[in-house]
Amino acid sequence: MTVSSVGVGTPNSLSLDIDSLRRRFDAVRTQTERLADPLSPEDQVVQSMPDVSPTKWHRAHTTWFFEEFVLSLAIDGYQRVDPAYQYLFNSYYEAVGARQPRPRRGMITRPSVDDIGNYRRLVNAAMDELFDEIARRPMDSSPLHSSIATLIELGTHHEQQHQELLLMDIKHVLFQNPLHPAYQPPSEQPQAAEPGALTFTSHDGGLVEVGHEGPEFSFDNEGPRHKVWLEPFALANRLVTCGEWLEFMADGGYERPEFWLSDGWATVQQHGWDAPLYWDHAGDGWSVFTLNGSQPVDPAAPVVNVSYYEADAYAHWTGYRLPREEEWETVAASHRVEPTFALHPRPATADGISQLFGEAWQWTSSAYTPYPGFRAADGAVGEYNGKFMVDQQVLRGSASITPDDHARVTYRNFFPASSRWAFAGVRLASDV
């Protein structure tokens, strides 16, 4: 028995069989709870800025997703665990109705963290029954089942996105506390490392193809696959390090407008930025707040939690530039995705091009616009990506906190140019 798996709402071909989907569902759901485990009820309820959501909300919203888009559709007369949750835990789906305003997610002290745990268990149980039922009847004989499996798969990838957000967000929450408490104590001493010199690999450019195609899962914004003409270019072998960033700072990087986009310079002045987010003066040097608490800045580690403005200014300072997303993808297409989860990015160790995945998202010079031929799906799931396609920059690769099987060569992450709370770093490129 097979299940068709698709970019949202556009079934095209087979991806996972139902048993694999069920295992994936169980694994993802369990992992979310594992990530929340170190956090107290107090940690899980606070919202530190409008972009941040409470841990509790992430746990509930990803559960609501299955109630809203799977169980309500698949089961006649499905009784929601609590009708109020539809309002509380809808994120931004206008087609689904009114919702708690995003900046006020931190006002919801009840339902409690325990209530949310229970909510997750009840929905998991309902999903279990649904999986049993699907297993009893062949999928390929039922368009509905096919669509449901598609939406379940989407739900698991959606929840993985929120796993990364959960970690980004709780880092921001804990950083607001003047005590700077750690999410987890450091498990081991970070090893001293010496990343190799910055080198560039050339590519001839020409007419290439980018974007997702094929039976594997992808988000709708990754396709359609299409042709792009590239001029010859070169891509750096590794991410920019904190040591290199300290040189930029020492050379007046945050004080000299000539490196900056106009909006970037205004932002620097408005907020008094003089270092990446989470960096603090520590004696003569700098410390950086991580999910393992505050640590001395490691010159060998990739810089992270910088905005597009900073990434672009840094590139100007070096005389290089940021890559276009199609350049990045063209190079990355021949590399394996082998991420290893960690709470903070690590120094490069490999020769050749490295750190494409699993350390820090990489800002590109590409604005987040639809690929040629892109059409959002009808209905609520069509709101998933398309409606954010303005005033955002594309990031490629993945971060150390990205779930292990959530990275793809064609993955398009996106954030506003001023945003710094994502695990975003810098890879340089140049014309040839």
Added chain:
Amino acid sequence: MTVSSVGVGTPNSLSLDIDSLRRRFDAVRTQTERLADPLSPEDQVVQSMPDVSPTKWHRAHTTWFFEEFVLSLAIDGYQRVDPAYQYLFNSYYEAVGARQPRPRRGMITRPSVDDIGNYRRLVNAAMDELFDEIARRPMDSSPLHSSIATLIELGTHHEQQHQELLLMDIKHVLFQNPLHPAYQPPSEQPQAAEPGALTFTSHDGGLVEVGHEGPEFSFDNEGPRHKVWLEPFALANRLVTCGEWLEFMADGGYERPEFWLSDGWATVQQHGWDAPLYWDHAGDGWSVFTLNGSQPVDPAAPVVNVSYYEADAYAHWTGYRLPREEEWETVAASHRVEPTFALHPRPATADGISQLFGEAWQWTSSAYTPYPGFRAADGAVGEYNGKFMVDQQVLRGSASITPDDHARVTYRNFFPASSRWAFAGVRLASDV
């Protein structure tokens, strides 16, 4: 053995003996915990606006007060429970050092609610030892002991203020939640009541004396006692009811600028006020959110949670006016303070002047300015009241949520004219 008790920092005469003080200390400290008992860790950490503090913070700050102003002074080499708490739980005492900014008290997820419970127990234990030591040595032989007892007494009154704030604040927090959860379920059906007609009692005025004098405790802002000339006036027998307020609303009270102070009218328009805080449309009528959850508006109950702007506009609409604080005190001086704690104010039942205490604070037309001869104490405790004496209006009496032995005829409460989250209502007055 006796202890001198004083307005802050100005010992004048004896008030409580040490045993009474100790009993008072124990009772107040226990009562704070009792008030927090119905609240979950999640409830206790959230801050719903800058004026509001988390429950957890109230519990910690009132404890810090004894560490900062009593234990550190009385005990050589006193070791604070946690040095970081000095920063986290200082409210506004500039003289004591830097502190967590008020609007960011809700960012402190750690120390946890349990940690704060422990903090309270440890400080209570240290206070117990201090009481023992004081009991062993006569107070009157030691100016230091006298001063310490004075500060302990101040600390208990300070904590009682925070008990009322705790309830005001958690009501505001819970109201943000679209589910409108109750702090406590209603214990009994509110009884139908029919308050008597609004009548006025005249007073001849003349040269009167107001303000605190004598051995009983008072805050520094209640004195010195001083002469004031009053013209003849009359004071209403009871508070304005919700039923009367509904008439004001029906007559366009929130739509007609002629009743309003200029700043008040601007505020009405800016925030779209059309009823008291916590009132919601419910079918054809109105419901009101209380600490017992949402209830139909009771026309017989006093209106509460109105701003000075609204109180003043209401008075204009009636053709009466608000009382001056000295008028209020002159009438109240001949009445007993017999408050009975309740989570929401109740209808008037008595004949004659009633509801002076124990239902809702009463806005006066008096700005909060120092009494003639007032001087703030030196040092940090001198910041207690004096530095707030601008752009605030005085409220008199007490509210249903004011601790039972915390009301006084000379008590001067104060809030900005736009503030609505206090349990503040309206008593009318008039010239004669």
Added chain:
Amino acid sequence: MTVSSVGVGTPNSLSLDIDSLRRRFDAVRTQTERLADPLSPEDQVVQSMPDVSPTKWHRAHTTWFFEEFVLSLAIDGYQRVDPAYQYLFNSYYEAVGARQPRPRRGMITRPSVDDIGNYRRLVNAAMDELFDEIARRPMDSSPLHSSIATLIELGTHHEQQHQELLLMDIKHVLFQNPLHPAYQPPSEQPQAAEPGALTFTSHDGGLVEVGHEGPEFSFDNEGPRHKVWLEPFALANRLVTCGEWLEFMADGGYERPEFWLSDGWATVQQHGWDAPLYWDHAGDGWSVFTLNGSQPVDPAAPVVNVSYYEADAYAHWTGYRLPREEEWETVAASHRVEPTFALHPRPATADGISQLFGEAWQWTSSAYTPYPGFRAADGAVGEYNGKFMVDQQVLRGSASITPDDHARVTYRNFFPASSRWAFAGVRLASDV
């Protein structure tokens, strides 16, 4: 023939005869134009902050006042010069209808400055005719004429208030220009002066009377005259000088929170105040921007353009306090008002109490509240003063830019505690 003159809307007794009123009208109207003469069309149209009105607007609004409250009432079928002006030039009279929002007065480039000049001439001509008609018929036989004369007199005092505002406002406008252009070039060298030592005159206090009473004109907020009990006090002989203010600054006046009201300290930090408004660093010293351009700070001259917060902090620093408005009036009642107009306040030269009038308004510790028995008049003119009686502090005396016959012992000026663009200074007081 006589005309009854009154506090707004409350005719009580005779003040000016009709010829005197006409002379007063002509003189005031001419003086406004004289004040605008040095200003270009560009100068007259710009609004530098919401509190400030363009010169052109002042000239038009004071003219509209006579159209709205006199000509429309007195003349059947009076045709307004331009119906649109009723909307454009109403200030804040809700009863009269909608109006151009205050912060957007500077958006009105048309009608032009020339158009406004013409508007003034046409209304003056209509007023001329009205005066002729009134002269032909005895006033005392006509309640309407009596009321009209009253409103004309009010209009002249209203226009004098705007003459002072015009100068305050254009000073603020010109100060925004980085070239700091002068309203008028300095006419002569300011003479070196050496004010005498600061001394205090005691007063026994007791039961005194304050407030306006009698046939002379006053604003409604100056009455009713009423009894007040005062404790013994002392009042400083002169205003605080810039030299004394420099000592305050040198002693960390703007850096030490212990001197400041809580709101004041927050304001200092928010705006980075480190000196009075209009003071600029000039080499090692300070310059001050005046209507005569930038000048070195004169240590002998009174400090001016300070907020209530600063005045209060200064008083705390000295150990004295600010006077209550009744204290000020009680002392001033025995002094003559002999102001001499000037564009900037001058050093004290007299022995004894001086500078009560004609240099800088003096902040008092009194909040702006209604006097006992005060009732605002019905209708639009009742909005003149009453609706501002909250969150303002009273200032007494008058300033160097106050029109010469516009000062009174009972005059109550008022501004918010944070306001600095008025010509406001400091006179100290103390308990005895």
Added chain:
Amino acid sequence: MTVSSVGVGTPNSLSLDIDSLRRRFDAVRTQTERLADPLSPEDQVVQSMPDVSPTKWHRAHTTWFFEEFVLSLAIDGYQRVDPAYQYLFNSYYEAVGARQPRPRRGMITRPSVDDIGNYRRLVNAAMDELFDEIARRPMDSSPLHSSIATLIELGTHHEQQHQELLLMDIKHVLFQNPLHPAYQPPSEQPQAAEPGALTFTSHDGGLVEVGHEGPEFSFDNEGPRHKVWLEPFALANRLVTCGEWLEFMADGGYERPEFWLSDGWATVQQHGWDAPLYWDHAGDGWSVFTLNGSQPVDPAAPVVNVSYYEADAYAHWTGYRLPREEEWETVAASHRVEPTFALHPRPATADGISQLFGEAWQWTSSAYTPYPGFRAADGAVGEYNGKFMVDQQVLRGSASITPDDHARVTYRNFFPASSRWAFAGVRLASDV
């Protein structure tokens, strides 16, 4: 004698001879003054929002450009007309030094409008002398002269950009005035017109070239010319009309989130948009404010003064989309630029593709990013375009108020997605 003309700072080949350049300079400088002629001094000084500059400022800034980038470079010891103007009239060139903050350009009442007229005359005279000197010495023998001629040409195009801004800005200023005065009275009755049906012309796509190349002037952001792959597409024959826009409105266009980008929908709700900027309810219909005053909305005329958000929502509503800038250019490349200046856009009359130029700028779906190989010039002129390349959308074509010889097929205009005060309209496109 010839002069090399270039994208800023990158001389590449010959464009204008020196006589032609001189004629162009004279014509442009004269035209600016002609545009300012209908405006009073009051009109010319006011700034209605931070994006808007006063007319006076445009006149001065375009003059400062020649002082800063031409006369100071070309003439040894050149004496600026007024050293203060360097601060007052620098727009955004960080490399040139500090400047009057943009939102405060409307605070500068002096220098007067007359002073600015004089400034323009003096700089024109200095330029005259410079032209004489250049004419005396062959350009091609002097790299400096070549560079100077280049900068002069840039200055004329820069001034033409400000001519359009001047009209956009004064329209916004006059619209703030509740009287809605006209910049110029309508010269003739707009003729009734009936634009033809909306049709689409297909294009095969493929590997095309876009961007400027060759000796003619262009801005730096128009190059380098480069290859782009296009999928097959179709472009609408004309702009969207007001009549079509009214249908969108009637169908709930401004009330249904499903058509909108997420940021767009938030903007609609925040500002209460329910029609294009400058549209007002007029009885049952709509009026539109134009530089000729308020007029009934003409259903045949192109809609204008809409944001990117609105353009994109409209396209979603129709089921079409906005064009990519390369699609637009590929089609436009075969059309002649024949603009005819007008104060408001006119209905389409031609068959075939029309209104590419001379009516309304056309929002594209392309974000404003650098072309492959783009490098900003060194120094201040390098700030001209490059530093704005984030969070802006590209507009193509030109508007009715664009100077007649200022439109080009390769011209890239850009504004933020929320901006509405440009003369921006909508041309639809679609996939094939």
